[in-house]
Amino acid sequence: MKVYLDNSATTAMAAEVIEAMLPYFSDEMGNAQSVHSFGQRAKAAVEKARREVAALINAPPAEIVFVSGGTEADNLAVRGIAEAHRDYGRHIITTKIEHPAVLATCESLEGAGYRVTYLPVSRGGLVSIRDVRKAISDDTILISVMLANNETGTIQPIEEIAGVVAEARARGLDHLHFHTDAVQAIGKISVDVNRLGVDLLSLSGHKIHGPKGIGALYVRKGTRLTKLLHGGHHERDRRAGTENVPGIVGLGKAAELARTQLDERIKRMRKLRDYLEQQMISRFPDVRVNGDGQQRVPNVSNVTFGGIDGESLLIALDLKGIAVSTGSACASGSLEPSHVLQALGLMRDEVRGSLRFSLGAYTTQQEIDYAVSVLSQTVARLREMIPADETESVEAVAESQSKP
């Protein structure tokens, strides 16, 4: 049996998405900029998709910019605001747990003379509103805080931060902008740009059962943003380059499904995720859930198995057809352990034993049952291998945690 529980990394495309895209690879190959009928049909398909993406986040279609994915959306938001408003300030506020697309862009801007504040997070992974308020200064031009974290699924208090941004603007900080990376939140919780109060929002197709290589940046009307890509006036002059018509059509379909099936998907994923977590905790009482148990998306469970190396567990599970991911140091060739779990204050061993299960809209009860059964055997077998005094220390930790 194959069980894919790494939907935070990427998802399978929905059958409806594939079907919607197919004509645009061949018969409907038009360039959306062309005047002839092929071009006009492609243009119409792009605009239909734009309306769907806009509807998913309750935005006007004109404020959606199609880009190549979440990484480009984050780069465009952070660098685009920084460069457009550099004469008014060079200070950016973000958090220690952002996706590398935001963090690395900020680091690159630091090299170009910008000042960046990286806010800490609580043990649950939440940013404090007080920290945000304290960090704002007269030259702050951008606050970028992710909506849901990719490793723990923790949901940040974006609406409250928007309130702080509004206060600052009322004091005269006209050039302060608020961006959120919603790549891991879209399709898992209801997202509304007006309720959130953001000026920019990143989203990606392949995290919501859409295609890879396509995403969108929501840019509130009137926001001055410097382009990353030059060479044409596509996307209302926000992003040059021939439109990826099949990708855009696929994203549009995925957005439509994510919107119309949202309640059903949330219910299903939460039920299965909670079941998975309960089963793990009942079999291994020392399992710890990382991140905020309440404020999190319904499809992610990030847990730590004491005494075990997450990557060893990952490989053993993979051999049985189960795909998960880990924040362990050695994973995927990187020797640096997860910056997110470190920011949560986890000890080295806790990061090492971490495993992320992320469910998709199509995950089934049978798949979770199989995963639980294989996981139980695998964890037990790896624990059997741990030399004696380490096993004792794991039990000691479990015991000390259960005390009030």
Add this chain to the structure above:
Amino acid sequence: MYSPQIAEHIANPRNVGELENPSGIGDVTNEVCLDRIRLTVRIEDERLTDARVKASGCPPTIAAASVLTELIIGRSLRELDSLTRKDIAGALGHLPPAKAHCTALAIDALRAAVGFKR
């Protein structure tokens, strides 16, 4: 990223456990990553007749510990003396360069258990 041999040893580690009244114990830890191998061996008539191993840490360490037991059970002490990290690496197929030190930990465990001075 890891060879099929490593994955297979992780999924089905060989000779897991600890011998009672062993002839020797090799309990070694990599101080950098804290990976650990604990090997117990029985030696009779200049021959290693049985071994059990325990290990914790990253996949190559667990796989190296497991494959080590396969390579040493039934061998004479002279044969064991010439066993090197290359033999461990060879039995595991491809090892990522950053992980080559796992084979050293396995050899260290063997030397400590058998009492070879190096």
